[in-house]
Amino acid sequence: MSRPTQQETRTAFDAGLPPLRGIEHVVVVGAGLAGLAAAYELTRLGTKVTVLEANRLPGGRTRTLRAPFSDGLYAEAGAMTVTTRCDYTLHYLREMGLETEPSDLVGTDFSYYRCGTRFRPDAIAGHAALLGLKPDEKDLTVREMVARYVTRPNDEIGPEVRAPAWTSSPRLRELDRIPVREVLADRGASVGAISLIEPLFMEMQGGDLGAASAMAWARYEAGPRSMSDPTTRWNKIKGGTDSLARALAGAISDRIRYRAPVVRIAQDEAGAQVTFLDRNRLRTLAADRVVVTVPFAAMRRIDLAAAGLPAEKHATMRRMRYASATRIFLQMRKQFWPERQLMLSTDRPICTVRDATPWRIGGRKILECWLGGWFAQAVAGMGREERIDFALGEVEDLLPGARENFELGTSFAWDDERYIAGAYLLPEVGHSELMERARRPEGLIHFAGEHTAYEPNGGSMNYALESAIRVLLELAGPR
Ligand SMILES: Cc1cc2nc3c(=O)[nH]c(=O)nc-3n(C[C@H](O)[C@H](O)[C@H](O)COP(=O)(O)OP(=O)(O)OC[C@H]3O[C@@H](n4cnc5c(N)ncnc54)[C@H](O)[C@@H]3O)c2cc1C
Structure with missing residues (x-):
C-alpha cells in the first residue's frame, strides 16, 4: 500500500x-512520538533504523517539567490528555506497561472572569448586559449555547462529520473556505456567546477563530476529543506524559542519537543521504528511505535543495500554521484559593489559570497560566524572570494572595523551541488543500507527524502515532 487510507492503516x-x-x-528524523513509534515498529520488523534527534531528550511536544518544583511536583509543558478513544496512544501505553488516570481537566470548578467580574457558567444571566448577550441567549446555560451554536448545526452537516474515518465532502470543503467566527455568527451567536463557548474549543487554544477553518473545527467538535461530547472520558498518563516517549525510546535506545540535528536531506538514484551535526562535525548517513517527522514550522532548518521535492510540497510546508502557546507555572506555598479544582477562563492575556496539581490535598501547589496567540508570543519575548513577574502580577489581580504565597516559577514557550517552532497544528481556512500534499511521500522521503494526519485537526499524540503506522505501510508497499 503506497498510499493507505485511514481505515486501511487501522485495519x-x-x-x-x-x-x-x-x-x-x-533514517528517522525526530524522536517525538511519531518518530519513536516508526522506529520502534521498524525495529520489531527487523529493519535497521537510525533515529536522529536534535534535542537531548526524546518526546518532542510531550514534555513533563519536573524541575524546579519541590516535593516531586510536576507539570506538563505540552500534551496532557488522552481520551478513551485515542486508540493508538492507548495501544502504546499498554505495550509499554503504562497506565492512565482521570485528567485534571475533568470535574473542574470552572468559572469565567470577563470585564473585571468573576462568575460561574450557571450564573451568566446576571451578566448578560456586560457580556453583550442577545435577549434570547441570556437565559441559556453555556452547555445550551454549545448545543444551539455548535453541536446541533454541526450534526446537520451530514454523517461524514462524525464518521470514524475522515472523509471529505462538498459541504465540508465549503466549510473549509469559511472561518469559525463567521460560521458561529451566521448561526446567530453574539460576540458575548462566542466568548463564553470559545474556551471549550481545546483545538483552537492559541488560535484565531477569525482565521480557523470551520471544516477542521466542525470535524473536531463532532468527534471523540471534543469537550462538548459528554461521553468522552478525559484521562492522562500516570506519572507524566513524558513516560510514554521515555519508554518507547528506552526500548530502542541503541538506535537513537540525541543532539544530532539534521541539517540536510538529499536523494538521488543511489538512495537518500541525511546530513546531521555530530558534536562539531558534519556527518552523512546513507539510507534506503528517510522518515521525516519534523514539524513543518521547523523544516526551514533543513536544507532540501537536493531533496527533489516538488514546489507544492515546499508551498505546503510554508503554509501550514501552528498555534503559539506559552505556559507559566507558579509554585505556591499552599492553596490560597477556595475552589477544590480551580479553572478560571479570563479575557486577560493569561486566558486560563488553573490548579495544575488538583490531586494534591494540602502542601505546595502549582498554578498554571496558559497564554495563546499573540499574548503567548509577546510573553515569549520576555526574559525568564520577567515572564514570572508578569504572570504573578496578572494572577494577583485574579486571585489575591498570589505574590504572598509564591515560591518559585518556570515557563515554557513553544515558539522558542528551535526544532519545533510552534505548539500544534492550527488548520486555517483552505487547510484541505494542504492535507494530502503534506503526507504524500516524495521519492525515498516519507513524512510523518501530527501535521500529516488524515484528520484535518491532527494535533494530538494519537494522530502523530497513527501517522507513523501509515508510513510503515507506505514503506511496505510498492514505490
Ligand atoms: C501545549 C500543547 C498541548 C498539547 N495538548 C495535547 C493533549 O492534551 N493531548 C494530545 O494528544 N496532544 C496534545 N498536544 C499535541 C501533541 O503533543 C503533538 O501532536 C504530538 O506530540 C506531536 O508529535 P510529533 O512526533 O508529530 O512531533 P514532535 O513531538 O514535535 O516531534 C518532532 C521531533 O523532531 C525533532 N526535530 C525537529 N527538527 C529536527 C532536526 N532538524 N533534526 C533532528 N530532529 C529534529 C524535534 O526536536 C522533536 O523531538 C499538545 C501539544 C502542545 C504543544
Missing part, C-alpha cells in the same frame, strides 16, 4: 504490520 495495524522488503536502512 493493517490491528492485523499486524507487513514486513518490509528490499529496505535495509531507514
Whole structure:
C-alpha cells in the first residue's frame, strides 16, 4: 500500500504490520512520538533504523517539567490528555506497561472572569448586559449555547462529520473556505456567546477563530476529543506524559542519537543521504528511505535543495500554521484559593489559570497560566524572570494572595523551541488543500507527524502515532 487510507492503516495495524522488503536502512528524523513509534515498529520488523534527534531528550511536544518544583511536583509543558478513544496512544501505553488516570481537566470548578467580574457558567444571566448577550441567549446555560451554536448545526452537516474515518465532502470543503467566527455568527451567536463557548474549543487554544477553518473545527467538535461530547472520558498518563516517549525510546535506545540535528536531506538514484551535526562535525548517513517527522514550522532548518521535492510540497510546508502557546507555572506555598479544582477562563492575556496539581490535598501547589496567540508570543519575548513577574502580577489581580504565597516559577514557550517552532497544528481556512500534499511521500522521503494526519485537526499524540503506522505501510508497499 503506497498510499493507505485511514481505515486501511487501522485495519493493517490491528492485523499486524507487513514486513518490509528490499529496505535495509531507514533514517528517522525526530524522536517525538511519531518518530519513536516508526522506529520502534521498524525495529520489531527487523529493519535497521537510525533515529536522529536534535534535542537531548526524546518526546518532542510531550514534555513533563519536573524541575524546579519541590516535593516531586510536576507539570506538563505540552500534551496532557488522552481520551478513551485515542486508540493508538492507548495501544502504546499498554505495550509499554503504562497506565492512565482521570485528567485534571475533568470535574473542574470552572468559572469565567470577563470585564473585571468573576462568575460561574450557571450564573451568566446576571451578566448578560456586560457580556453583550442577545435577549434570547441570556437565559441559556453555556452547555445550551454549545448545543444551539455548535453541536446541533454541526450534526446537520451530514454523517461524514462524525464518521470514524475522515472523509471529505462538498459541504465540508465549503466549510473549509469559511472561518469559525463567521460560521458561529451566521448561526446567530453574539460576540458575548462566542466568548463564553470559545474556551471549550481545546483545538483552537492559541488560535484565531477569525482565521480557523470551520471544516477542521466542525470535524473536531463532532468527534471523540471534543469537550462538548459528554461521553468522552478525559484521562492522562500516570506519572507524566513524558513516560510514554521515555519508554518507547528506552526500548530502542541503541538506535537513537540525541543532539544530532539534521541539517540536510538529499536523494538521488543511489538512495537518500541525511546530513546531521555530530558534536562539531558534519556527518552523512546513507539510507534506503528517510522518515521525516519534523514539524513543518521547523523544516526551514533543513536544507532540501537536493531533496527533489516538488514546489507544492515546499508551498505546503510554508503554509501550514501552528498555534503559539506559552505556559507559566507558579509554585505556591499552599492553596490560597477556595475552589477544590480551580479553572478560571479570563479575557486577560493569561486566558486560563488553573490548579495544575488538583490531586494534591494540602502542601505546595502549582498554578498554571496558559497564554495563546499573540499574548503567548509577546510573553515569549520576555526574559525568564520577567515572564514570572508578569504572570504573578496578572494572577494577583485574579486571585489575591498570589505574590504572598509564591515560591518559585518556570515557563515554557513553544515558539522558542528551535526544532519545533510552534505548539500544534492550527488548520486555517483552505487547510484541505494542504492535507494530502503534506503526507504524500516524495521519492525515498516519507513524512510523518501530527501535521500529516488524515484528520484535518491532527494535533494530538494519537494522530502523530497513527501517522507513523501509515508510513510503515507506505514503506511496505510498492514505490
Ligand atoms: C501545549 C500543547 C498541548 C498539547 N495538548 C495535547 C493533549 O492534551 N493531548 C494530545 O494528544 N496532544 C496534545 N498536544 C499535541 C501533541 O503533543 C503533538 O501532536 C504530538 O506530540 C506531536 O508529535 P510529533 O512526533 O508529530 O512531533 P514532535 O513531538 O514535535 O516531534 C518532532 C521531533 O523532531 C525533532 N526535530 C525537529 N527538527 C529536527 C532536526 N532538524 N533534526 C533532528 N530532529 C529534529 C524535534 O526536536 C522533536 O523531538 C499538545 C501539544 C502542545 C504543544
